[in-house]
Amino acid sequence: MREFLERLQAEYEKIALNQIGWFEPGLTADEVVSACEKIVRNQKQSRKETDKILSEHLYPMLEDLGGISDEDDEGLFATAQKLSSYEERTDPGLALRIYQKLLERARDKKDEDRIIRYLYWCGITMHFFYRGGLEQEADMRKTLAYFTEGASYADRYYSFSSADTRKYIHRCLGNKSMMYYSLGEPQNAQDEEERIFSFWNSIIYRGKDLDFPWLSYFLACLNHRHGYLAKSAHTEPDKLNKAQLQSILDNSMTINKLYHTNSELFKVFGGTRYDFMLWEAQFLSGLISYDHLAENIHNRKKEFAPDDYSADALYAKITLNSYLMFYAAKMYKLSDRKDEIITSMSRDAIERLSSIPMTVSSSDLGSLLQTFSKDLSEAFDPVRQVEFILEMTTFRHIPTYAHSIIVGKIAVLLTEYLIDNSPESFIGFMGIESPGEVAEKTDDLRKFAYMSGLCHDVGIIPYTSNPFMISRILTDEEFEAIKRHTTDGAMMLSREDVDIANRGYINVIKGHHRFYDNSDGYPNDYDTSDSEYKLMIDVISVANALDSATDNISKIYAEAKTLEVVCDEVISVAGTRYPPFVVNALKDGVLLEKLRNVLNADRRDAYYTAYLHAWGGGEKNK
Numbered sequence: 001m002r003e004f005l006e007r008l009q010a011e012y013e014k015i016a017l018n019q020i021g022w023f024e025p026g027l028t029a030d031e032v033v034s035a036c037e038k039i040v041r042n043q044k045q046s047r048k049e050t051d052k053i054l055s056e057h058l059y060p061m062l063e064d065l066g067g068i069s070d071e072d073d074e075g076l077f078a079t080a081q082k083l084s085s086y087e088e089r090t091d092p093g094l095a096l097r098i099y100q101k102l103l104e105r106a107r108d109k110k111d112e113d114r115i116i117r118y119l120y121w122c123g124i125t126m127h128f129f130y131r132g133g134l135e136q137e138a139d140m141r142k143t144l145a146y147f148t149e150g151a152s153y154a155d156r157y158y159s160f161s162s163a164d165t166r167k168y169i170h171r172c173l174g175n176k177s178m179m180y181y182s183l184g185e186p187q188n189a190q191d192e193e194e195r196i197f198s199f200w201n202s203i204i205y206r207g208k209d210l211d212f213p214w215l216s217y218f219l220a221c222l223n224h225r226h227g228y229l230a231k232s233a234h235t236e237p238d239k240l241n242k243a244q245l246q247s248i249l250d251n252s253m254t255i256n257k258l259y260h261t262n263s264e265l266f267k268v269f270g271g272t273r274y275d276f277m278l279w280e281a282q283f284l285s286g287l288i289s290y291d292h293l294a295e296n297i298h299n300r301k302k303e304f305a306p307d308d309y310s311a312d313a314l315y316a317k318i319t320l321n322s323y324l325m326f327y328a329a330k331m332y333k334l335s336d337r338k339d340e341i342i343t344s345m346s347r348d349a350i351e352r353l354s355s356i357p358m359t360v361s362s363s364d365l366g367s368l369l370q371t372f373s374k375d376l377s378e379a380f381d382p383v384r385q386v387e388f389i390l391e392m393t394t395f396r397h398i399p400t401y402a403h404s405i406i407v408g409k410i411a412v413l414l415t416e417y418l419i420d421n422s423p424e425s426f427i428g429f430m431g432i433e434s435p436g437e438v439a440e441k442t443d444d445l446r447k448f449a450y451m452s453g454l455c456h457d458v459g460i461i462p463y464t465s466n467p468f469m470i471s472r473i474l475t476d477e478e479f480e481a482i483k484r485h486t487t488d489g490a491m492m493l494s495r496e497d498v499d500i501a502n503r504g505y506i507n508v509i510k511g512h513h514r515f516y517d518n519s520d521g522y523p524n525d526y527d528t529s530d531s532e533y534k535l536m537i538d539v540i541s542v543a544n545a546l547d548s549a550t551d552n553i554s555k556i557y558a559e560a561k562t563l564e565v566v567c568d569e570v571i572s573v574a575g576t577r578y579p580p581f582v583v584n585a586l587k588d589g590v591l592l593e594k595l596r597n598v599l600n601a602d603r604r605d606a607y608y609t610a611y612l613h614a615w616g617g618g619e620k621n622k
Contacts, residue, residue, distance in 0.1 A: 174217030408453025459489025
């Protein structure tokens with residue numbers, strides 16, 4: 001077993017090195033395409049090796065761990081530890097699967113020390129694995145269940161002789177309360193904290209395990225409490241009552257004091273966010289002005305070197321901009337400066353994102369993008385919101401952006417065909433009431449089709465941070481996670497005023513993986529037949545299939561097919577998977593030639609455009 005685990009680790013190191021060798025500035029279009037093709041060749045070879053190791057050794061063994069020794073159990077645990085470390089370009093999806101199987105073995109053996117250990121690691125790995133995407137309550141509930149079961153062993157805390165086991169009990173206790181905050185249940189969290197603090201005090205009183213970092217859990221709980229209090233304050237920051245302001249300020253002062261008196265203990269969490277929490281509380285309480293808040297933030301950002309891409313530096317350089325933009329939009333006193341502040345902060349944020357090397361793909365960056373997306377509807381008008389999200393997300397991943405460009409171009413071709421040959425299909429779409437109106441709105445329809453293509457995959461970016469998910473067969477958890485890019489992307493563009501343009505993009509993003517007849521696809525609870533934008537949902541669905549199946553530049557999971565083969569496949573499921581009136585267009589010889597040009601010459605240019613955007617310079621459409 002140890003031999004094949006070493007082989008697996010060696011293959012993963014090759015994959016990591018392959019990811020590091022993405023691109024460098026100054027390449028020509030041909031060199032960009034050549035680099036993409038080389039990367040895919042290397043990835044395909046690595047995938048063959050890892051799939052062989054996993055399918056012949058690891059997966060069969062995980063199905064029957066009853067016969068392995070405790071030593072081999074420890075070996076698997078050590079491997080999972082490496083795989084679940086985000087700092088080492090690792091594979092939390094596979095780690096989660098190993099932890100879950102080891103937990104099953106521990107239950108069968110009634111080994112409580114290992115049960116507690118694996119409950120914690122299942123919970124924390126699941127939490128970090130999904131934190132790049134927007135919040136999903138079902139997964140947070142599963143995570144909470146792991147921590148809750150682990151915390152239940154606190155009743156027999158002193159019966160465990162292993163110090164490690166006792167530490168895992170504390171970790172489950174601390175994370176259980178934090179999960180309640182994440183779920184928006186502050187009362188449950190605070191009730192849990194009271195029980196935990198009493199428990200910790202009793203242990204301190206007995207003088208045992210004094211080396212355990214109690215305060216780190218206390219600080220983390222206060223951190224979540226601040227987030228909840230501040231979130232409630234975001235609705236009307238100028239109209240908070242004194243009790244709310246005092247709660248935020250008291251909580252933030254406690255956090256700040258704890259951090260600065262125990263900075264070595266808490267350095268893993270990063271000091272920037274704790275200082276900002278105090279500034280934010282002071283600002284909301286009227287103790288400092290917006291300009292003072294902005295000055296503090298700008299001074300903090302200057303403390304980090306330009307090439308510092310640590311979690312703390314990313315937080316300082318990017319997320320704090322989001323808060324400045326957010327409060328500038330919310331505070332009525334700043335109405336005359338709102339546009340200036342937002343424009344300046346958004347430009348700075350894009351420059352920061354553009355400066356981050358393509359080789360930096362961490363869950364922390366995904367979390368920062370998530371923070372932005374939640375606040376943008378308060379800061380931007382709908383058009384600028386869409387543009388900003390495209391810049392900060394899709395541009396960060398060359399294959400995804402190139403794919404989106406081509407999907408947009410194919411969607412335009414299909415839309416033009418329908419305008420010329422089936423104008424009646426647009427009735428009810430974008431307020432069109434008769435075929436005669438279609439010609440008048442041709443430019444609007446073409447623009448909407450192209451922008452829908454660019455937007456359709458914005459929700460995928462949190463899941464591109466793990467390079468190994470394309471280097472082997474996905475686990476069930478990973479597949480379920482990736483399927484959420486439809487709802488995650490829709491949430492990024494959601495806003496209270498629900499502008500008509502954004503509402504259209506939201507519908508397309510959410511529905512482009514649903515079947516035409518709604519018999520299958522995802523998300524399961526979305527019925528596209530209820531959408532006034534169903535026509536474009538179905539157009540993007542076909543366009544997405546045509547590009548995905550024929551991409552011969554950077555697709556790893558399957559061999560590229562010819563346009564003719566893909567068209568035959570699409571036509572064969574017309575009426576169920578794809579719409580008949582759109583599929584009929586694929587039988588037109590003139591349209592097929594236009595599609596062929598897009599999928600060849602235009603695809604090459606799309607990768608080059610994506611490369612230029614990702615590197616933040618150069619002509620965009622060579």
